[in-house]
Amino acid sequence: MQLIDISSYDTLSPAQRREWLSRPVLDTTALEQKVADILSAVKRGGDTAVKAFSLQFDKVSPEHLEVGNEEMEAAVGAVGEELQLAIRQALRHIQTFHNIQRQPVEAVETMPGVQCWRKSVAIEKVGLYIPGGTAPLFSTLLMLGIPAKLAGCREIVLCSPPDPQGRLHPAILYAAKLVGVTKIYKAGGVQAIAAMAYGTETIPAVYKIFGPGNQYVTCAKQLIQKDGVAIDMPAGPSEVAVYADDSAHPGFVAADLLSQAEHGPDSQVVLACPSRQVAERVLEAVQQQVIRLPRAEVATKALAFSRAFITRDAKQAMEILNEYAPEHLILACDNAAELAEKVVNAGSVFIGHFSPESAGDYASGTNHVLPTNGYARAYSGVSLDSFVKKITFQQLTQEGIRGIGPAVIQMAEAEGLRAHADAVRVRVS
Structure with missing residues (x-):
C-alpha cells in the first residue's frame, strides 16, 4: 500500500495543485469557543481553575503548581550522565549561534545636529510553554530559554503539563536549570497559556508567550493577542519538504520524512523529485522504515496528508517548494549549496546529504521554533530578536x-x- 500520494506536477490541474500544496484543514469554529471559555474561566478563577482543568485534561491536579527546589534537585539527579552531556553540548552550540545575533548600538547623524540611534531592550517578562505528554520537548526549552537569557529578560516563566504522578519530566527541569528559567509551574494546555497571559495567585502574567503546542494551545495563543499579550508567531503542526535528485540516498530521505511525520498525526511531509524512479525508491524506503518506529501509528496517519511531486527539473521543484513555504526544507542533492541560493520561503534550510533536519532540531545551533502552515512567506523563526524590543532614540x-x-x-x-x-x-x- 502506498503511504504517500505521488503524482507528476504537470498532470495536476490548477485546483489539484492548490489542494496538493495545502495543509490539513481543521474546523476551528467549535475549537475557538471551547478555548475562549477556558481562557475566560482561568482569568476569573485563577489557580483553582488551572487545577480544575489540569484534572479534567491531564488527569492530575498538583497540590502545588510551582516546582520547588527539592523537586528540582531530585529531577536533575534523575537525568542520566550521557543525556546531560548531550544537552550541555547542544546548549553550547545554541548559545554560540544566538550570541552573535547581538547588535551594537550605532548612532547616525542624519544632518548636523540631528542624531538618531536604535537600541535593543529585553522584554522584561516572557513565558515559555513546553509540551509534555508522549514527547517532552526539553530541546524546545533550550531553543527558547537560551536566547531569552542572552537577551536579558528579567523574568523567564516556564509552564509544562505534569505527568500522571504530578511531576515534570526530569530532562525538562534539568534544561530549565541550565538555561536560567526563573519560575517553573506544572500547568499545561490552554490553562497554562491563560495563566501566563492573565496571571493567577501563583503564576505571574508575562508580556510575551513562546512555545509550540497542539491545536488548542495554538488557538489559545492566537486568542490572547486580542487582549494585548504578544506571542512568538502563528504556528501549527510540524512539517518538512525535501528536494531529492538522482544523487540522493533514498534511505536518508525516507528517514528525514519520517522524522517529521512522527511528530503528530496532523504533521505533513512533502517530497519533490525530478525523477519518478528516485521518488519511488524513497517511498519504498519509507514503508520499510516506518514499521520499525515506536510511533509508527502516528507517522502513518501523518503520511496520509503528505505528497510526492514529480517535477520537470530542479527549477520547477524550487518554484513548488517556495510556494509551499515549508517550516523545514532539506536539499538532498550534490548541488545543494547552489540551490539554497534560490530559496526565498522557508523556516530553516538543510543543505546537502549529511544535513538532516534532526541536527537543527537538537544541537547544530540554529533555532527550531519556526513558522509553519505557510507563514514562512512572511515570518522568521525565533531568534535573539524575538526577546527584545527595538527602541529608537533621537537627540537634536x-x-x-x-x-x-x-x-x-x-x-x-x-x-x-x-x-x-x-x-x-x-x-x-
Missing part, C-alpha cells in the same frame, strides 16, 4: 532643530496638523 541640538525645522513645518502644515508645526516653530522662532 539647537542647530539641528533649526536645520530640520522648516521641512517639518511644511509637511505638518500640508497635513493640516498645526500643533505639530507649532511644536517646531516655537523652538526655532
